[in-house]
Amino acid sequence: MRRPFVFINSAVSLDGKISNERREQVKISSPEDFAVVDKLRAESDAILVGIGTVLSDDPKLTVKNPDLREERVRQGLPPNPVRVVADSLARTPLNAQVLNSDARTVIAVSERAEGERIEKLKEKAEIVVAGKNRVDLKALMEYLWDAGIRKLMVEGGSEINYTFIKEGLVDEIRVFYSGIVIGGAKAPTLVSGKSFDVPVKFKIKSCEILGNGVAVVWSLR
Ligand SMILES: NC(=O)C1=CN([C@@H]2O[C@H](COP(=O)(O)OP(=O)(O)OC[C@H]3O[C@@H](n4cnc5c(N)ncnc54)[C@H](O)[C@@H]3O)[C@@H](O)[C@H]2O)C=CC1
Numbered sequence: 591m592r593r594p595f596v597f598i599n600s601a602v603s604l605d606g607k608i609s610n611e612r613r614e615q616v617k618i619s620s621p622e623d624f625a626v627v628d629k630l631r632a633e634s635d636a637i638l639v640g641i642g643t644v645l646s647d648d649p650k651l652t653v654k655n656p657d658l659r660e661e662r663v664r665q666g667l668p669p670n671p672v673r674v675v676a677d678s679l680a681r682t683p684l685n686a687q688v689l690n691s692d693a694r695t696v697i698a699v700s701e702r703a704e705g706e707r708i709e710k711l712k713e714k715a716e717i718v719v720a721g722k723n724r725v726d727l728k729a730l731m732e733y734l735w736d737a738g739i740r741k742l743m744v745e746g747g748s749e750i751n752y753t754f755i756k757e758g759l760v761d762e763i764r765v766f767y768s769g770i771v772i773g774g775a776k777a778p779t780l781v782s783g784k785s786f787d788v789p790v791k792f793k794i795k796s797c798e799i800l801g802n803g804v805a806v807v808w809s810l811r
């Protein structure tokens with residue numbers, strides 16, 4: 591199967607959470623980590639999130655440092671990577687920041703998405719139908735490969751992280767472990783879904799202190 595190099599990037603609290611029980615956006619990364627994340631975005635061809643993250647965080651998914659955007663332009667690239675949302679039912683709000691004009695946006699939907707919703711979203715984004723009930727990530731990876739995407743950064747949330755790992759579509763996971771405790775039995779962790787029968791194994795590729803936390807890059811073992 592032809593697919594981009596895929597890495598998950600996430601910020602995790604000391605107690606293993608990526609958000610709180612209300613699923614609000616929590617600033618977990620240190621300023622030093624945010625700077626690295628921005629660089630990783632700038633070096634990627636596309637950034638993908640699940641619709642849960644769009645509805646919770648309303649992210650822009652853009653490169654924040656103007657120098658990094660200028661560097662991309664010097665390389666003949668658009669200032670920002672392509673934004674991709676896995677959105678089975680085409681629920682992305684029409685005023686979502688991910689649909690603003692800062693970057694190209696691809697919304698991947700399933701066959702269950704309503705035609706009317708798709709038509710409205712088509713005015714602001716490129717729509718890809720992949721999968722019957724849920725977005726078929728393998729089909730989406732092939733679509734992105736054909737669209738020239740060679741490096742894909744997955745920025746959560748926990749459900750989309752789970753499916754990427756389950757389907758064997760992840761090459762690396764970069765986690766920033768931060769010195770904060772969020773608490774909450776129901777707060778999401780890096781990966782949700784059902785437990786794997788056999789745990790998926792990763793090995794440490796690199797490890798770096800970035801302010802009040804540690805960034806570890808894990809590659810598939
Ligand atoms: N700390 C961090 O680095 C990050 C934290 N977050 C947090 O994560 C939470 C959102 O995570 P989740 O609710 O798990 O939502 P999510 O962002 O993982 O989206 C899940 C949704 O995507 C859709 N989807 C379509 N195709 C799918 C497929 N093949 N597999 C899985 N899902 C598919 C489904 O509707 C599913 O409910 C928020 O609280 C957000 O703040 C999100 C990103 C990064």
Ligand SMILES: Nc1nc(O)c(N)c(N[C@@H]2O[C@H](COP(=O)(O)O)[C@@H](O)[C@H]2O)n1
Nearest residue numbers: 601616617618619647649650651652745
């Ligand atoms: N790296 C990182 N650290 C945190 O502390 C975070 N909360 C997140 N969240 C991710 O970044 C998205 C927001 O992007 P914009 O700043 O709006 O461009 C958010 O939706 C999560 O995917 N990441």
